[in-house]
Amino acid sequence: MSVRPHRRTALRRCAIALAGALCLALGAGQPARAAGSLTIDPVTIQMAPGQMATSLRIINRGNAPTSFQVRAFDWSQSGNGPARLTPTDTLLESPPLGTIAPGATQIVRLALRRPPEGSEASYRILIDQLPPPAAPGVVRIMLRFSIPIFAEPATRVAPLVRWRVEDSAGRGYLVATNAGTSHEVVRDIALSGPDGHVWRVDTNAPPYILAGATRRWHIASPPPAPGTPLRLSANTDTGRISQPVRVVGAP
Numbered sequence: 001m002s003v004r005p006h007r008r009t010a011l012r013r014c015a016i017a018l019a020g021a022l023c024l025a026l027g028a029g030q031p032a033r034a035a036g037s038l039t040i041d042p043v044t045i046q047m048a049p050g051q052m053a054t055s056l057r058i059i060n061r062g063n064a065p066t067s068f069q070v071r072a073f074d075w076s077q078s079g080n081g082p083a084r085l086t087p088t089d090t091l092l093e094s095p096p097l098g099t100i101a102p103g104a105t106q107i108v109r110l111a112l113r114r115p116p117e118g119s120e121a122s123y124r125i126l127i128d129q130l131p132p133p134a135a136p137g138v139v140r141i142m143l144r145f146s147i148p149i150f151a152e153p154a155t156r157v158a159p160l161v162r163w164r165v166e167d168s169a170g171r172g173y174l175v176a177t178n179a180g181t182s183h184e185v186v187r188d189i190a191l192s193g194p195d196g197h198v199w200r201v202d203t204n205a206p207p208y209i210l211a212g213a214t215r216r217w218h219i220a221s222p223p224p225a226p227g228t229p230l231r232l233s234a235n236t237d238t239g240r241i242s243q244p245v246r247v248v249g250a251p
Helices: 005-024
Strands: 032-034 038-041 045-047 053-060 066-076 084-087 091-094 097-100 105-112 121-130 144-151 161-168 171-178 184-192 214-219 229-236 239-249
Touching (some): 038 144, 045 053, 053 097, 161 184, 161 229
Parallel strands (some): 045 144, 161 239
Antiparallel strands (some): 053 105, 066 097, 091 105, 161 171, 229 239
């Protein structure tokens, strides 16, 4: 069955968007693999105080050469919107472009031009697998990996997250404000009332709360009246939390 040109274009765009979304959703853990071709290791980088350089590996597990591009960005958060990525020259990548032979490994070196001060600095690097020239009737998938990088200053840092539930015109939000100086990672969020009722929190998003940032998660059903005590439980990088939170009106 033949595929019309406009249909091939739509399929190609869909495949690119889908692959990018899957790779952007990666969190800390095992090396990231995509389409059985590329492996990125590690998938999260933590730079210790005084550390000005680090590296990661891009491994081509496919049977053909593959080209790549690396770009560095400052990373910030605001509310429940998407992460803000701003091109930066504070974090340098080398090489920014290259081609990896089948079965080979490329080391990408990352260096800070200046150390962070006062609080942890957060970056992301985007690694794009560049597709070969398109062939007639062939859908090419462009893969994108988004790797978090955290750099600690010389002073001691720690997260300090405060939680609340907001009722905004009948729509509920779980809100976390990190007043600390380093990021926190939050998973397995659960919200329950004194009668045992559980409110489902939409946590289909990266688990990071950056230093100085505020995150909001939508609650699937309207919350109880302001002033009602609820209980929040979750797993974090600094330990299990189980604490009371109150419903407040939106500011």
